[in-house]
Amino acid sequence: MKLCVIGNSHVAMLVQATREAAPEGLDLTFFARQGRGPEGVRLKGTEMFALHKSLQQSLARMGMPDRVDLATFDGFVLVAMTASVFSMSGMVSSHAVHGWGNNEDERPLMSRAALEASLRTSIVDNIAHRMLRKIRRVSDKPVLLVPQPFPAEAAIAPGTRFPALREIHDRGIGPQAVAALRNAHVDVFGDMAGVHLLTQPDETVVQGFLTAEPFTRGAGRLNPEGRQPEDDLLHANATYGRHVLDQIAGAFEAA
Numbered sequence: 001m002k003l004c005v006i007g008n009s010h011v012a013m014l015v016q017a018t019r020e021a022a023p024e025g026l027d028l029t030f031f032a033r034q035g036r037g038p039e040g041v042r043l044k045g046t047e048m049f050a051l052h053k054s055l056q057q058s059l060a061r062m063g064m065p066d067r068v069d070l071a072t073f074d075g076f077v078l079v080a081m082t083a084s085v086f087s088m089s090g091m092v093s094s095h096a097v098h099g100w101g102n103n104e105d106e107r108p109l110m111s112r113a114a115l116e117a118s119l120r121t122s123i124v125d126n127i128a129h130r131m132l133r134k135i136r137r138v139s140d141k142p143v144l145l146v147p148q149p150f151p152a153e154a155a156i157a158p159g160t161r162f163p164a165l166r167e168i169h170d171r172g173i174g175p176q177a178v179a180a181l182r183n184a185h186v187d188v189f190g191d192m193a194g195v196h197l198l199t200q201p202d203e204t205v206v207q208g209f210l211t212a213e214p215f216t217r218g219a220g221r222l223n224p225e226g227r228q229p230e231d232d233l234l235h236a237n238a239t240y241g242r243h244v245l246d247q248i249a250g251a252f253e254a255a
Helices: 009-020 053-061 085-094 112-125 127-138 163-171 174-189 238-254
Strands: 002-007 027-032 041-044 047-050 067-069 075-079 143-146 195-197
Touching (some): 047 053, 085 112, 127 143
Parallel strands (some): 002 027
């Protein structure tokens, strides 16, 4: 099955896994850029191409094509490029969401409906949603949405740069926060024909909203030999990537 994988730096977990052991039955073409993702693309007929020289050069450095014919693929995989745990961590840590935890919490009260409405706005404003609209202009083939991995479990350690995550952990609301994030994505994408939402593999999750250390250690970059810094808390590794490849294969078999 020939798939086009589009995304940002989180695509590296799949790139790493594929280089270590080619996934059986999957022929993957990667079209990804670090940061927000491959912004600045245009459709001409069924061909999607990098409009700006900076994106062309970035793709070339990663050994990726700067143009892909969407009509030649059996399906598409969009990785990250949408709202994540980080998108809501500030809101959730600074507010008391109605029905979550301590009724004596002195934080400003926010309803779950308001939280999910804010997340839906973030999802629609992000690149994955825009990329999906481009794909649907020329192809009705299945599309999988692979979520950004949860932050590494070390992200809640004292002294890290993510105090909002520590706050979520200390209040024990990580699972509720992840459920709200999932609900918002289902609201946006759930009724779209041929669009399937993956969830983070259960075996990689700790505390309900973090990624276990064995799945983040040694995370790579999009370039073949690149590695994330040892203190990176955002990216998953090839072991995690292999779990996701299994999910992808299973999802397309069932589609």
